Amino acid sequence: MIFRFALLFVIVTIVELYTFQALKTLIRSRPVLIVVESLSILFLIYIVYSLMQFDRSVGQTHQTMITMALLLIVYVPKLILTLFLLGEDIFRLGAGTVNYFINYDKEAVFFESRRKFVSQIGLGIATIPFLSLIYGVTVGKYNxxxxxxxxxxxxxxxxxxxxxxxxxxxxxxxxxxxxxxxxxxxxxxxxxxxxxxxxxxxxxxxxxxxxxxxxxxxxxxxxxxxxxxxxxxxxxxxxxxxxxxxxxxxxxxxxxxxxxxxxxxxxxxxxxxxxxxxxxxxxxxxxxxxxxxxxxxxxxxxxxxxxxxxxxxxxxxxxxxxxxxxxxxxxxxxxxxxxxxxxxxxxxxxxxxxxxxxxxxxxxxxxxxxxxxxxxxxxxxxxxxxxxxxxxxxxxxxxxxxxxxxxxxxx
Missing domain, CATH: 3.60.21 (Purple Acid Phosphatase; chain A, domain 2)
Structure with a gap:
């Protein structure tokens, strides 16, 4: 059980770090960025709290459904964004490794600077499930x-x-x-x-x-x-x-x-x-x-x-x-x-x-x-x-x- 919680903590931390990196390329105002990240942390706290309050003797309630909606709306887009940027990092690491060990470039950088357009494309793709899930909650369920x-x-x-x-x-x-x-x-x-x-x-x-x-x-x-x-x-x-x-x-x-x-x-x-x-x-x-x-x-x-x-x-x-x-x-x-x-x-x-x-x-x-x-x-x-x-x-x-x-x- 401790191992599972530890693994989950590591995954969530990685997801949040990648999301923050991507948001920095889009949001130039530091105060706005802080507000966005603060809201993200508050959502996470609420989700964790609600999940911990789940009562097996009661089962599904409107609160658990709200929690599930938030979990999907907040973290499905973040996971997609993370996978997108992780792919770029693997590519950057691979390119740096080739330059250093095969091309014998001793000044090769293993992680070149993250390309802004990659983050922006990732954010654009992540927006699709974000808006879709919101639509599903507000309109789709009764369509x-x-x-x-x-x-x-x-x-x-x-x-x-x-x-x-x-x-x-x-x-x-x-x-x-x-x-x-x-x-x-x-x-x-x-x-x-x-x-x-x-x-x-x-x-x-x-x-x-x-x-x-x-x-x-x-x-x-x-x-x-x-x-x-x-x-x-x-x-x-x-x-x-x-x-x-x-x-x-x-x-x-x-x-x-x-x-x-x-x-x-x-x-x-x-x-x-x-x-x-x-x-x-x-x-x-x-x-x-x-x-x-x-x-x-x-x-x-x-x-x-x-x-x-x-x-x-x-x-x-x-x-x-x-x-x-x-x-x-x-x-x-x-x-x-x-x-x-x-x-x-x-x-x-x-x-x-x-x-x-x-x-x-x-x-x-x-x-x-x-x-x-x-x-x-x-x-x-x-x-x-x-x-x-x-x-x-x-x-x-x-x-x-x-x-x-x-x-x-x-x-």
Whole structure:
């Protein structure tokens, strides 16, 4: 533990020294430079203090989210700047070494003076994540996008051709701080006029009480002709805090399960039901959370019961790693799986139809949008809310509308 703190102290010191060097090339006024550095030190003190105050029995609070925002806004740009200037120093050291040992220049300087334009370029590059992270906190986290996806299935019952599903996921109600924006998002959900609405888990961060101020708001989601169904996400089990006893944890879990009913959703716990339309029906299957690196309470066999391979099935499973490791290989052939969980890491670059990138892709093979394997599809919703970092950059909060089409074609 002491070694870790010592290493962290050294890293922070190096980052601050490099940042100071770069700022000196931009800020000529010594008083202004002192003010800027003083603010930087104050931010560091606040971040360290807040992190030391973190209470495992409480979990995430608005203060911890502010701290995370400050940590990223202040130190991500500084780290980028440090790497930029460190690269220049390695180059300067290399050039000096070559001149001294190979060119036999005994007057060679191992570290030539730092070039002003390099520092300025580094500062310019560091400004991009700085402004992006501020945007994410102030605007991005509530910049809801309705994403429409049409998927073709050769075995879709004819009566369901054109059937629409609205999917929301990862509400994380304990993170909300703007009622007007949440009401706007609920209006967007209602405007889609879908046949069915599905909620793929994580109604809270940890505690059932987080949702209490928002129950009336989410009850504004209108009734859908073919129902409102939900499954649990990993955060719904309350496993990321320290509980005084197992009874308290179980009571919270029971209260969280009741929340779904309080906002009009039927919670599916390793079970299935049938959606009937005309003379046809499809099976809706809902499992508890199953994650490759998270809680594995989902029981696909129990949920499917007597369902056969020939039945058209829509599966709700919070974590897409379930599809990657289990569902896509299941002999019962789950035509469509709906997941969430990843949030797209709430940070990335996305140009719809052309390019998308996020750190999430190095953790999850399926992390945002539609994926297919041998006629089996999984759609990963980017999430309705946010967690830890109170913002979104590039990967915006999502309301998904999926249209089921009969036949073959490009999804």
């Amino acid at each position: 809801y996008k309705v994403i429409k996806q049409r998927i073709f299935f050769p075995d879709l019952p004819e009566d369901f051709d054109g059937f629409t599903i609205t999917q929301i996921s990862d509400v994380h109600s304990g993170s909300f701080d703007n009622a007007e924006k949440i009401n706007y998002a609920i209006d967007l959900v209602n405007e889609q006029n879908s046949d069915l609405i599905l909620f793929t888990g994580d109604i809270v961060n940890t505690h059932a009480k987080e949702m209490h101020p928002w129950i009336e708001t989410f009850n504004r989601i209108k009734k859908h002709a073919y129902g409102k169904y939900a499954v649990l996400g990993n955060h719904d089990y309350g496993e990321y805090v320290t509980w005084p006893n197992e009874t308290a944890k179980e009571e919270n879990f029971k209260a969280i399960k009741n929340l779904y009913g309080q906002i009009g959703f039927d919670l599916m716990l390793n079970e299935h039901t049938f959606i009937q339309k005309g003379d046809s029906k499809i099976a809706l299957v809902g499992v508890e959370n199953w994650g490759h690196n998270f809680k594995q309470a989902g029981d696909l066999n129990k949920a499917a019961g007597v369902l056969q391979k020939e039945d058209f099935k829509i599966l709700m499973s919070h974590d897409p790693s379930h599809w990657d490791h289990v569902v896509q290989h299941d002999k019962k052939h789950y035509q469509l799986t709906l997941s969430g969980h990843t949030h797209g890491m709430q940070f990335g670059i996305e140009i719809p139809g052309y390019f998308k990138w996020s750190l999430a892709q190095y953790v999850y093979k399926q992390w945002a949008g539609l994926y297919e394997h041998m006629g089996r599809y999984v759609y990963v919703n980017r999430g309705f809310g946010f967690h830890a970092y109170p913002g979104r950059v590039g990967i915006m909060p999502e309301i998904t509308v999926i249209e089921l089409k009969r036949g073959s074609g490009i999804a």
